[in-house]
Amino acid sequence: MDWVYLIEVLVGGLMSGVMYSLVAIGFVLIYKSSGIFNFAQGTMLLFASLTFVKMTENGIDFWTSLFIAAGIMVIFGIATERYVIRPLANQDLLALFMATVGLATFQEGFSQFVWDSDVHGLQMSKFLDIGLLDPAPIFMSDHIPWLDILIPKFDIFASLVAGSLIVVLAFFFQKTKTGLSLRAVSDDHMAAMAVGIPLQTVWAVVWAVTGVIALVAGLLWAERVSVSFTLIEAVMKALPVILIGGLTSIPGAIVGGLVIGVGEKLGEIYLADVFGGQGIELWFAYFMALIFLIFRPQGMFGEKLIERV
């Protein structure tokens, strides 16, 4: 057994897990606050990053494009709440899920109609002069003598961004008044309304925040895989993550992401031969989630459902 190789694999898995978590957080925010399974998360990623990339390609500088793209996502989130979620309030959860699938279809057409359907590369190192965006990997042995592994610098950058995003979210949820009302709404809609929390405003805030998260996640994903139609598939990658973590838990989304990331990498190395074929990563994450859920149907940190007749 080659331990260094194993550690390298584990680190790689953790890093790709971070990418899954970023998408999963957006999911969890919306599910927690309104019980909606937001399938449009993937197209939000596409729309946000496409908006950003097209603006930078037209010569607008990095920060301005970032702010404009974030602004567009906020407007989009508020509009979604106003025109899709609000009229559908109190509907069957399946209808709401289908509405988000409809939203995804719309957004898929819309973003490619407004911008274009080409594949765009994104290199943030062109705009930001941070050492971490340098494409060359870090040799850990330069810093820690006995650890002879390679880590792509961008992965560290992505993890830092994800980490700070989580800190910001935690602060927002725990310390601000809006965060308090968000938590109240996610606990119990009716009770929250009864004490005078404006449900619709809260939902609008959630969708807007999710839009901004989609922008951040979209940019990081785009740097890795490029901005194109395939970004939509990020949503399929994030599904097992949130299901393992539990649909209602942000820590769950992160831990779930890491578990899936590591598990996928390990599975690729140790199980691919057993199944005699390539591409087991296509379904491996789902099987992991499935086996996990059979033992814990609410996911890792999901709320235990107590059912009464």
Place this chain on the structure above:
Amino acid sequence: MIYRETGNFVTNYFKDREIFPLKFDKIIVILGLLILYLYVPTTSEYTLSAHVIPILAVGLATVGLNILTGLTGQLSLGTAGFMCVGAFSTYNLMLRMPEALMSLPVALLFSGIFAGLVGIIFGLPAIRIKGFYLLVSTLAAQYFVWWFFNSYAWFLNYESSGVVAIPPKMYDYWGLGNLLGVDMQGYPARYVLALTVCLALTYFAKNLLRSNTGRNFMSVRDRDIAASVMGISVPRTKLLAFFVSCFYCGVAGGIYSFLYIGNVDLMIYEIDRSFTILFMLIIGGLGSISGSWLGAIFVYEFPIVFTWIGDTIFKGAFNTAVVENVSNMVYGIFIIALLIREPGGFAALWATTKQKLRMWPYPH
């Protein structure tokens, strides 16, 4: 009005259980059947191959999904995967079984059973997992089945291109074509077979809905704990729903590959198709069999009509990518609008229209 609901008196229990209790409905159904069997096969080959047969195939899959999602309340995104199982097992049964035993209708039946068994395997987690968490099981089915047939070339008879054309001798039906002097590989004959299978299975589904089993399905959907308190075995009911639903999807897959496109191709059973079929179900109306067919027709024809409008009215002023994107936008807006205005889909819309007609011209 000719359409009368009054004056129909039920005098025995057999009459009480009729699917079409009204005389007018019976006439409509018989006329419809005559049109479907006598007129439609004589329309152009293009109509049959590009519109009618694919709608029959996806509509049957929608009915299957309806049994699982609409009746039993188990959300599934694995429809295309189960269709894939059906298509591949039809092909392999036809290929590997002795010709005297296998003919396309028999192979369709058995491939439906195979797909149903696969459905039971992936339905097992449903005993423990509920709601959106169950998505993981059906998605696992979708991706695993796809990967499985992609990785093991045996199922495609070692065809390296990944697509295998169906040999003409598989449309032989024990020499029935020669006997009747009909080209069994031609689209009219394919259509008649597809139509017969679809009608028979739709009739079965309609009756299932009204039977004890169907009521068990619905009670599990509405409240599974209450159902178990009433003595309904929830695991058994859920697995049965998975079996029946996947049986339908398997047969639909066989029809899609054999009677519509004429080759077995993995690419058409990707996850997108599962979503399309879910759309058909939602637009048609959950829990309604006729709604499933309406939804299938609408969703299948929508992009075709839209492209046609783009081509003829705007004379190709926009390129296909633009038309496709606008089509997606309109489609997305339409779904959201329909869900807001009429969450019950076309089936509910039809019921409302019927009620309004009944009252016409007095609204109250």
